[in-house]
Amino acid sequence: MISRVYRATLFALYQLCIVTGIVAMPLAIAARQAGLTLPIHRLLANVEEAYETAQP
Numbered sequence: 001m002i003s004r005v006y007r008a009t010l011f012a013l014y015q016l017c018i019v020t021g022i023v024a025m026p027l028a029i030a031a032r033q034a035g036l037t038l039p040i041h042r043l044l045a046n047v048e049e050a051y052e053t054a055q056p
Contacts, residue, residue, distance in 0.1 A: 003054070010051040017044045 021028075021040045028038045 003056075007051070007054045010047065011055055014044075014047045014051050017047050 015042070023046060024038065025041060026042070031038055
């Protein structure tokens with residue numbers, strides 16, 4: 001039961017990270033033009049890895 005809740009929470013977090021990345025796209029484009037990068041891809045990769053590891 002706990003593992004099912006854990007996987008559901010990771011899935012929701014993964015989806016939230018994807019939405020955050022889409023919403024932050026204009027900010028990311030402006031930051032890249034200023035010479036900065038946003039580390040959203042690292043966050044998404046870490047959450048994706050945790051979700052895939054939790055799969056049975």
